[in-house]
Amino acid sequence: MSDYQALMARCEARLAQLAAQAPIKTTPLAEKLEAEGISRRDFMKWSALTTTALALPLQFAPMVAKAAEVADRVPLIWLHMAECTGCSESLIRCDTPTIDTLLFDHISLEYHETLMAAAGWQAEENLEHALEAYKGQYLLAVEGAIPTANGGHYLTVGCKGHTGMEIIHETAANAAAIVSVGTCAAFGGVQAAAPNPTDARPVDRVISQPVVNLGGCPPSEKNIVGTLMYFIMFGKLPPLDMFNRPKWAYGARVHDNCERRGRFDAGEFVETFGDEGAKEGYCLYKMGCKGPYTYNNCPTERFNHHVSWPVLAGHGCIGCSEPNFWDTMADFETSLGRRELHSLDKTADFIGGAILGATVVGIGAHAVASIFAKDNKEEQE
Amino acid sequence: MSKRVVVDPITRIEGHLRVEVEVDENNVITKAWSSSTLWRGIEVIMKGRTPMDAGLLTQRICGVCTYSHYRAGTEAVENALGMTIPVNAQYLRSLMQSSLYMHDHMVHFYHLHALDWVDVVSALSADPAAAAAEAMRWTDKPVAAGEGELRAVQERVAKLVASGKLGPFANAYWGNGTYQLSPEQNLIAVSHYLKALEVQRVAAEMLAIFGGKQPHPQSLVVGGVTSVRDMLSPARLQEWKSKHAQVHDFILRAYLPDVLMAAAAYKAEPSVLGGAGVKNFLACKDFAIGNGQYLFQGGVIMNGDLASVSDIDPAMIKEDVTHAWYQDGPALHPYEGVTEPNYTGFTKRETVYGELPTVDGDGKYSWVKSPRYNGEPVEVGPLACLLVNYARGNDKVVNAVNGLLSLTGLPVEALFTTLGRTAARLVQTQLVCDAALETFDALVNNIAVDQETYRQPVMDPSQEYIGHSMIEAPRGMLSHWVRIAGGKVANYQAVVPTTWNSGPVDANGKVGPYEASLIGLKLEDPTKPLEVIRVIHSFDPCMACAVHVMDYKGVDLGQFQVGTSAA
Numbered sequence: 001m002s003d004y005q006a007l008m009a010r011c012e013a014r015l016a017q018l019a020a021q022a023p024i025k026t027t028p029l030a031e032k033l034e035a036e037g038i039s040r041r042d043f044m045k046w047s048a049l050t051t052t053a054l055a056l057p058l059q060f061a062p063m064v065a066k067a068a069e070v071a072d073r074v075p076l077i078w079l080h081m082a083e084c085t086g087c088s089e090s091l092i093r094c095d096t097p098t099i100d101t102l103l104f105d106h107i108s109l110e111y112h113e114t115l116m117a118a119a120g121w122q123a124e125e126n127l128e129h130a131l132e133a134y135k136g137q138y139l140l141a142v143e144g145a146i147p148t149a150n151g152g153h154y155l156t157v158g159c160k161g162h163t164g165m166e167i168i169h170e171t172a173a174n175a176a177a178i179v180s181v182g183t184c185a186a187f188g189g190v191q192a193a194a195p196n197p198t199d200a201r202p203v204d205r206v207i208s209q210p211v212v213n214l215g216g217c218p219p220s221e222k223n224i225v226g227t228l229m230y231f232i233m234f235g236k237l238p239p240l241d242m243f244n245r246p247k248w249a250y251g252a253r254v255h256d257n258c259e260r261r262g263r264f265d266a267g268e269f270v271e272t273f274g275d276e277g278a279k280e281g282y283c284l285y286k287m288g289c290k291g292p293y294t295y296n297n298c299p300t301e302r303f304n305h306h307v308s309w310p311v312l313a314g315h316g317c318i319g320c321s322e323p324n325f326w327d328t329m330a331d332f333e334t335s336l337g338r339r340e341l342h343s344l345d346k347t348a349d350f351i352g353g354a355i356l357g358a359t360v361v362g363i364g365a366h367a368v369a370s371i372f373a374k375d376n377k378e379e380q381e
Numbered sequence: 382m383s384k385r386v387v388v389d390p391i392t393r394i395e396g397h398l399r400v401e402v403e404v405d406e407n408n409v410i411t412k413a414w415s416s417s418t419l420w421r422g423i424e425v426i427m428k429g430r431t432p433m434d435a436g437l438l439t440q441r442i443c444g445v446c447t448y449s450h451y452r453a454g455t456e457a458v459e460n461a462l463g464m465t466i467p468v469n470a471q472y473l474r475s476l477m478q479s480s481l482y483m484h485d486h487m488v489h490f491y492h493l494h495a496l497d498w499v500d501v502v503s504a505l506s507a508d509p510a511a512a513a514a515e516a517m518r519w520t521d522k523p524v525a526a527g528e529g530e531l532r533a534v535q536e537r538v539a540k541l542v543a544s545g546k547l548g549p550f551a552n553a554y555w556g557n558g559t560y561q562l563s564p565e566q567n568l569i570a571v572s573h574y575l576k577a578l579e580v581q582r583v584a585a586e587m588l589a590i591f592g593g594k595q596p597h598p599q600s601l602v603v604g605g606v607t608s609v610r611d612m613l614s615p616a617r618l619q620e621w622k623s624k625h626a627q628v629h630d631f632i633l634r635a636y637l638p639d640v641l642m643a644a645a646a647y648k649a650e651p652s653v654l655g656g657a658g659v660k661n662f663l664a665c666k667d668f669a670i671g672n673g674q675y676l677f678q679g680g681v682i683m684n685g686d687l688a689s690v691s692d693i694d695p696a697m698i699k700e701d702v703t704h705a706w707y708q709d710g711p712a713l714h715p716y717e718g719v720t721e722p723n724y725t726g727f728t729k730r731e732t733v734y735g736e737l738p739t740v741d742g743d744g745k746y747s748w749v750k751s752p753r754y755n756g757e758p759v760e761v762g763p764l765a766c767l768l769v770n771y772a773r774g775n776d777k778v779v780n781a782v783n784g785l786l787s788l789t790g791l792p793v794e795a796l797f798t799t800l801g802r803t804a805a806r807l808v809q810t811q812l813v814c815d816a817a818l819e820t821f822d823a824l825v826n827n828i829a830v831d832q833e834t835y836r837q838p839v840m841d842p843s844q845e846y847i848g849h850s851m852i853e854a855p856r857g858m859l860s861h862w863v864r865i866a867g868g869k870v871a872n873y874q875a876v877v878p879t880t881w882n883s884g885p886v887d888a889n890g891k892v893g894p895y896e897a898s899l900i901g902l903k904l905e906d907p908t909k910p911l912e913v914i915r916v917i918h919s920f921d922p923c924m925a926c927a928v929h930v931m932d933y934k935g936v937d938l939g940q941f942q943v944g945t946s947a948a
Contacts, residue, residue, distance in 0.1 A: 086444020
C-alpha cells in the first residue's frame with residue numbers, strides 16, 4: 001500500500017469515527033451553507049483549495065469537505081499565556097470569510113478569553129466543564145510562552161490564582177492534541193529573548209506530551225486553521241519538521257519560493273530602502289532578509305486573504321517562524337551572510353539543502369518519539 | 382457587611398486583568414482594585430540591541446493595537462537621531478494608523494464590548510419583521526437588518542442554543558436586569574456582530590496593503606517606509622480605497638446607528654451613567670492629513686473643565702510603584718524609573734464565591750505602575766482625545782461631538798460616563814475614517830511630484846542620542862523614550878495608554894481611572910458582575926501594553942529635555 005493509500009485509509013477511519021460521535025449541532029452543514037448563501041459548488045471548490053494548501057492530492061478533497069461537516073464535534077480550548085494576542089487576531093482574519101467563519105463556528109469553542117462572553121468565575125467554570133466533559137477529546141491551542149521563574153508567578157489567571165504553569169499541566173493532561181500557536185508558545189518568543197527575565201519557556205519544554213509548533217509572529221490565519229483541519233481529518237498530528245512544525249506549512253524555505261528569487265539569482269539587490277531597485281522589486285538579501293534561513297509558506301500563501309507579505313511590502317523576512325529568531329536573526333536589517341544557524345554552517349544559498357537533510361533525520365527521530373507513541377496509545381484504547 | 386467580588390479573567394480584552402470590588406449590603410461598590418497578572422520583562426530585553434530593531438521588537442508588546450508600538454518605537458529612534466522622514470512616509474504611516482483605528486475600534490465595539498450591552502438570548506424572542514422596522518428608526522439604510530436576514534440570524538442562534546453547546550456564548554450574564562435593549566434591538570445587534578466579523582477582515586487588509594501583514598506589519602524602518610512599490614501602484618492605491626469604502630459604509634450604516642440605538646435605550650440606566658471617576662484627560666497631536674495639518678491636537682484637561690486646556694509638559698509625568706509589584710522607591714520620572722520585580726502574591730479571604738486568593742489592597746497588587754500627571758491620575762483614550770480637541774475648539778471634533786449629542790439628545794455632561802466613553806470611540810472612528818481620505822488625496826497629489834519614501838539614518842557609535850515619540854494610539858496617548866549609546870539601545874521606556882487608566886492607587890491615596898470608575902456602581906447580582914465588566918470594557922483594556930516595557934534596573938534613562946511641540 002502506498003503512503004497515500006495508507007493515509008486515505010486512515011482518513012476514512014477517522015471520519016467514520018467522528019461521524020459516529022454524538023452530534024453537537026442540530027443542523028447539517030449543508031443547510032447552514034445554504035442559509036449562508038454558499039452553494040455546494042463553492043463549498044467543494046473551497047475544499048479543493050484547502051486540500052491543495054495542505055499539500056494533499058486532490059483525491060482528498062471530498063474528505064476535506066466531509067471533515068468540515070463533522071468538524072464541530074471537536075471541542076477547542078484556547079489558552080492565553082505570556083503573549084500579545086496577535087495570534088488570536090490572526091485567527092479571526094481567517095480568509096475565504098464566510099466558509100472559514102462557518103468552520104470556526106463548527107468547532108465547539110469552549111474557552112477563549114478574547115472571544116468568550118462569560119468572564120471571571122463563569123469563564124473559569126466553562127474551562128473546568130470542558131476539561132471534564134470532553135476529557136481526551138478536546139484540542140488544546142496555546143498562545144504565548146510560559147513564565148517559569150519565581151514559581152511561575154509572573155503569570156496567574158483566574159479567580160483561583162493559578163499560575164500559567166499549573167494551567168498548562170492541567171489542560172494538557174487530557175488533551176487529544178496540543179498545538180502551540182505562534183512563536184511564543186512554540187519557541188518562547190519575545191519574552192524568552194535574551195536575557196529572558198521571566199524564564200519564559202515554550203509549551204513543549206514545560207509538558208511531556210507531543211506538541212505541534214506553529215511558528216510565526218503571528219502565524220498566518222491559513223497555517224492556524226489548516227493545522228486544526230489536519231487534526232480533524234486524520235485524528236493525529238501532521239508530519240512535522242525537526243522543530244515539530246507541520247511540513248505542509250513550514251516545509252519549504254521562504255527564499256526558494258520567494259517572488260524575488262529571480263532577482264537574487266540575477267544578482268539584482270536593493271542597496272537602500274526606497275532606491276530604484278526597491279521600486280523595481282529587487283532582492284532584499286542585502287537589506288537583511290532572513291528568507292534564506294526561514295521555513296514558512298509566506299511567499300505562496302501570504303497574509304490577510306493573500307493581500308501581502310513582508311517581502312512584497314519591501315521589507316526583508318525577519319525569520320519570525322524560527323526558534324530564537326529575536327536573538328539569532330538580529331540585526332534584522334543587516335544580512336547574516338555566512339554564519340552558523342541551528343548548528344549548521346552554510347552560506348545563504350546552500351543552507352536550505354542542509355536544513356532539509358537534517359529535517360529528514362529530525363522527522364524520523366520525532367516520529368518515533370512522539371507520533372508513533374501517540375498512535376500506539378490510540379490503538380491500545 | 383461588605384462582600385468581596387473577584388473577576389478574573391476579565392475576558393474580551395487584550396491580556397490578563399483581574400478586578401476585585403467590595404460591595405456593601407445594598408450591593409453598591411465601595412472599593413475597587415485593578416490588578417494586571419502578567420509581567421514579561423520586555424524592558425530588560427530591549428537593552429543592548431540595535432535601535433533599528435526597536436520598532437519591530439516593541440511592536441510585540443501588543444498584537445491588538447499592533448502597529449502602534451512599531452510606529453512609536455521607530456519614531457522615537459528617528460527623533461533621537463534628529464531626522465525627519467519623507468512626506469510620503471508620513472502619509473503612509475498615517476494611512477496605516479487610520480486603517481488600524483477602523484479595525485480596532487470596530488472589533489472593540491462589536492466583539493469585545495457589545496455583549497455587555499446586547500443580550501444574545503433575548504434576541505431569540507424577537508419578531509424579525511418588527512426588528513427590521515426597528516432598524517429603520519436608526520438609519521434609513523441599515524446593513525444586514527432586513528427581515529429575511531434577521532430571521533436567518535435568529536434561526537442560526539436558536540439552533541446553537543437548542544444544541545446545548547453555546548461555545549463562546551456559554552454561561553454569560555444573559556437575562557441580567559441592566560440589559561436595556563428590546564428583543565428586536567438585540568437581534569439587530571447580533572446580526573451586526575456576525576457581519577462585523579467579515580468587515581474587520583477587510584479593515585485588517587487595508588493595513589496589510591502598505592504594511593505587508595496585519596497583525597504585526599513589517600514595512601516601517603528608521604528613516605521611512607519600505608512599501609514604495611505598493612505606493613507607486615495605482616492598483617494598490619485603489620485597493621486600499623475600495624476597502625476603505627467598504628468599511629466606511631459599515632461604520633455609517635451599522636456602527637453609528639447601533640450606538641444611537643444603544644444610547645437611547647441606556648440613557649436612563651444608572652449603571653452606565655457613572656464610570657468617569659477621574660475627570661482629568663490627556664491626549665496628543667496625531668494623524669497627518671496634508672499640508673502640515675493634523676486631525677487631532679494634544680493637551681491636558683483637569684477636573685473636567687472644558688474651558689481650560691493646557692499644553693502637555695512631559696516633565697510633569699511621574700510613576701508611582703507603591704502598590705505595584707516592584708521594589709519601593711519615590712515616584713520617578715519615566716526616564717529615571719526602576720523596574721525591579723517584587724511579587725508579593727495574593728491573600729486568601731472569603732468572597733462571594735467562597736474562599737479565594739485575593740489582592741491585598743493595602744500592599745502591592747498589580748504589575749502595572751501608576752503614572753501621574755502633576756501628581757494627579759488622568760484618563761487617556763478616545764474620550765480624552767475628543768474632550769481635549771473639543772476644548773481646543775477643533776472644528777471637526779466640535780461638529781462631530783455636537784452632532785452626536787444632538788442626535789441622541791444628550792447633554793455634554795453625558796460624555797463623562799461609561800456610555801459617553803463608548804460613544805466617543807465611535808465619533809473618533811468616524812473622524813479618523815473621513816480624515817483618512819484627506820491623507821490619501823494628499824499622498825496621491827504628492828506622489829505626482831515626489832517619490833521619496835526613505836532617508837538613510839546616520840548613527841555615530843561614539844555619540845550618545847536621546848529621543849522620544851508621542852502618538853495617539855487607539856487606546857490613547859502612547860510615548861516611547863530611548864537612549865542610545867555605542868550604537869545600541871542603552872535604555873528604553875514606553876508610557877502606555879492602559880497604564881494610565883488601569884494603574885493601582887498611588888502613595889497619596891489617589892485612585893486611577895479604572896478603580897475610580899467603579900465606585901458607587903450597584904450590582905444586580907454580585908456573583909454575576911456584568912456591570913463591572915461593562916464599565917471596564919468601555920476603557921478598552923490592553924494589559925500586555927500596560928505592563929511596563931522599559932527602563933533597565935538602576936540605569937538613569939538620561940536627561941531628556943523635551944518640548945511639547947516635539948509630539
